[in-house]
Amino acid sequence: MVAAPSARLLDADEPWAPRDWSGLGTELAVAPLDDGALLVGRPALRWLPAELMRLRHLAGVAASVTAPSAENVI
Numbered sequence: 420m421v422a423a424p425s426a427r428l429l430d431a432d433e434p435w436a437p438r439d440w441s442g443l444g445t446e447l448a449v450a451p452l453d454d455g456a457l458l459v460g461r462p463a464l465r466w467l468p469a470e471l472m473r474l475r476h477l478a479g480v481a482a483s484v485t486a487p488s489a490e491n492v493i
Contacts, residue, residue, distance in 0.1 A: 426450035426471040426478070431460070450478035457481065 429447040431440040436447070445460045448471055457478040466474075 424451045426475040450475045452478045453482050
């Protein structure tokens, strides 16, 4: 059994992030969401490990309710 990828922190100083995010002290976290990702940011507050676990759980819930069901497939 393969473990699901966990949520992790991202650096707002990375080139892909808008410059304003770093200037505001935005703390970023990301969790996998199907083929994409759920990106969450907030100013100045560091993410706690328990919050990252909850973010992963939230992304899992979102993936389960947005996944196409067999009855919607043509």
